[in-house]
Amino acid sequence: xxxxxxxxxxxxxxxxxxxxxxxxxxxxxxxxxxxxxxxxxxxxxxxxxxxxxxxxxxxxxxxxxxxxxxxxxxxxxxxxxxxxxxxxxxxxxxxxxxxxxxxxxxxxxxxxxxxxxxxxxxxxxxxxxxxxxxxxxxxxxxxxxxxxxxxxxxxxxxxxxxxxxxxxxxxxxxxxxxxxxxxx
Numbered sequence: 368x369x370x371x372x373x374x375x376x377x378x379x380x381x382x383x384x385x386x387x388x389x390x391x392x393x394x395x396x397x398x399x400x401x402x403x404x405x406x407x408x409x410x411x412x413x414x415x416x417x418x419x420x421x422x423x424x425x426x427x428x429x430x431x432x433x434x435x436x437x438x439x440x441x442x443x444x445x446x447x448x449x450x451x452x453x454x455x456x457x458x459x460x461x462x463x464x465x466x467x468x469x470x471x472x473x474x475x476x477x478x479x480x481x482x483x484x485x486x487x488x489x490x491x492x493x494x495x496x497x498x499x500x501x502x503x504x505x506x507x508x509x510x511x512x513x514x515x516x517x518x519x520x521x522x523x524x525x526x527x528x529x530x531x532x533x534x535x536x537x538x539x540x541x542x543x544x545x546x547x548x549x550x551x
Contacts, residue, residue, distance in 0.1 A: 395415060395416055395417065395418055395419050396416060398412075398415045398416070399412050399413070399415055399416035402415060413436055413439075414436050414438040414439050414442060415439075415442070417430055417433075417436065417439035418439045418440075418443050419443055419446075420435050420439060420440075420443070421443075421475060421476045421477075422474060422477050422478045422479075423475065424474055424475070427440065427478075437478075440477065440481055441481060443476070443477065444469065444477050444478075444481050444482070444485060447469065447472075447476070447477075448465060448469065448485070448498070449498075451464075451465045451468060451469075452465065452498070452499070454499070458496070458498070458499050459492060459495055461495075462489060462495050465489075466485075466486060466489050466490075469482055469485060469486075470482060470486065
């Protein structure tokens with residue numbers, strides 16, 4: 368994943384897959400440094416830099432006297448949900464346990480408002496199907512305009528989707544998070 372690009376060794380990459388791993392900020396700083404001067408990703412560098420800052424009952428709004436973007440806290444929550452998922456098991460059988468673990472860390476690791484929004488959304492079966500969809504990258508790319516090839520106008524590469532496009536059920540495209548909104 369792009370946000371973990373700073374975890375350079377296999378050992379670090381495996382460590383960050385542990386939900387309770389504590390030394391996460393070292394790789395986020397490296398990720399930030401890789402991305403801050405790279406045009407296409409420079410605008411997300413700060414989000415990635417702070418994506419493992421714990422909420423710590425509101426103290427996580429800042430880190431080293433710098434404001435932490437809310438998007439960083441959203442990425443942290445999404446990242447930790449992804450770590451909890453067992454891709455080989457039925458996703459709906461895992462939903463309650465994942466929701467419970469996230470809820471237990473509301474206020475400490477996660478912004479309680481984000482946990483509340485997660486709980487509302489994750490009670491819907493389609494949320495879990497969307498999360499595990501092999502086409503999720505395609506959906507998200509469309510939302511941030513990364514789905515068009517960089518080729519010059521008039522070439523076959525211009526405007527070509529970077530990811531293979533397959534049409535998903537309409538409810539996926541109406542999902543508030545995919546329309547740029549939030550909540551339920």
